[in-house]
Amino acid sequence: MTNLVEIANLNFGYNSRLVLKGINLTVPKGSLVAIMGLSGCGKTTLLRLMGGQLRASEGTVTVAGEKLNDLSQAELYRFRRKLGMLFQFGALFTDLSVFDNVAFQMREHTDLSETFIQDLTLLKLNAVGLRGMHHMMPSELSGGMARRVALARAIALDPQLMLYDEPFTGLDPISLGVIGQLIRKLNDTLGTTSVLVTHDVQESLKIVDYIYFVSDGVIVAQGTPDEIRGSDLPFVHQFIWGEMDGPMPFHYPAQSLKHDLELMGG
């Protein structure tokens, strides 16, 4: 199986602070891969590097045969037509209706007739179960529905690579399950390759093919869901089972309690 995404010896930092260090990662075509880790560990940065929103300080990011480091702004825009991205809270255009949101890319990038765009848009909305809401505005949707509309918009032009940034955040259990199943179903039926950034362990383990664990900018573990569930690495164990203490300590580093209480005059 060939790889759609290949990241080699990647270093990335904001100013002098390195956020990602020596990342090597591959995503085979047709697979659904999760990148997991604690908040602030660099996983969203990794996703943005794959989408060309950020450029690697060192190393290479190759997506669909294009080395993103070398692309000009115009080439980057052309490359992004191969991508779809679902943002954390959907990022629907609030001044456009559900229908116009999904039709947006078709109108911007194709010469399709309005009748054809209408049919395609309704089919995309049907795929996420919201054809009946095409006339509504984003402000009238629940969080889960907005996420589904954003998903329909992201797949509007049948992208080669789908990027999901925390798609489960803030959803009720039913919406969460629906989004999870839709991500898997759309990946398989459209023949897309998907990268999912999340810290929702239980939902992700149900749907993904492979997992990379990032901690403090480094890949600390990787494997299939079964391998991850059975992992005896302390960090992975703490993360998967939500343990309070472990390699990630409960207490933020500080002086001794006695010292601080004396300081406060206690």
Place this chain on the structure above:
Amino acid sequence: MTNIVSGIRIVGDRTLKIVERIGAIASFLFSILIHSAASFKRFSLTIREVYFAGVQSLIIILVSGLFVGMVLGLQGHETLQRYGSEDSVGVLVALSLVRELGPVVSALLFASRAGSAITAEIGLMKATEQLSAMEMMAVNPISRVVAPRFWGGVISLPLLALLFSAMGIIGGYLIAVVLIGVDSGSFWSQMQSAVDFEHDIVNGIIKSLVFGVAISAIATFEGYEAPPTAEGVSGATTRTVVSSSLAVLALDLVLTAFMLKGWN
């Protein structure tokens, strides 16, 4: 001595920041201009912004114009009658409005009403990742979001300024002719002979075009560069109103000086 040095350092630092910001706005304006093709090819995008920035500012512009004209009528009549030339009140009202008050006051109102709205809208689109989403869909936000709003503002302001002046003249007529009893024929005929189309009306339109460019560039820039937080957007909105108002007043001085000298 140390205080003086640190004072000079602060002044220098602030001056540099202001110059840097003006440079950033100029560079942003250049970027808007080279990404403006879509705003004209798909003119409906710009027309939509003319509606939001222009049509929705109509009420405040028309009402303000009427009141300003009424006040001019009252003040003008009061002053001119001392010299026995109260029949010239129409000239005073028309020239004040067409040359100065129409372009300047409508620009200040436009900056507060539409400029702040443009900044807040673009800033919130950024904060809610709508601009990032657009970039990821291979659509340039400058071309799709910023440029139509910029041109919407540039087209709207001269039209609003003309309407402001027209309403002001009606206000002046209501006070001077209907209320005080100045001769209607003198009011209109003196105005007609004194107001020159090229020197007064066209120069007024040029002023409001320049103000439209300045306000729209500042409003879109502040929105686009706003930190993506509630505090960031609110700060950007305030900066739009303050910077636009100061820019309008400063540009008005420069333009008036050139116009009075006849651009030579």
